[in-house]
Amino acid sequence: MGLRIDEATFLERAISRFGTRYDYSQMTYKSYRTPIKIRCVEHPVREVVITPERHLQTTGGCKYCLRNYRNQTLERVLRMDCEPSVLPTPPLARAPQEPPAVGQKSKAV
């Protein structure tokens, strides 16, 4: 893999994926595989240490956001129990413009 991602490219990707969800001002970018420290804007209590690679491949690394996301997924799975046991695709991987957590009300209930 000749994939090289520099800081500018990483930031560009991260922001197109997460928008302003994470704060990158404290990070020291060394390489795509070297962990960085970032902060989730919604949950700044704990800084997130994650490699840029994983940051772009996951929900970002904030465990609180991940928990929200898991709860949502669980609810969705419980609502349609005919769903085959397929691992859910993180919505961020598909629709960078639509963060999964915030204020999505389902029409049921």
Ligand SMILES: [Zn+2]
């Ligand atoms: Zn968070």
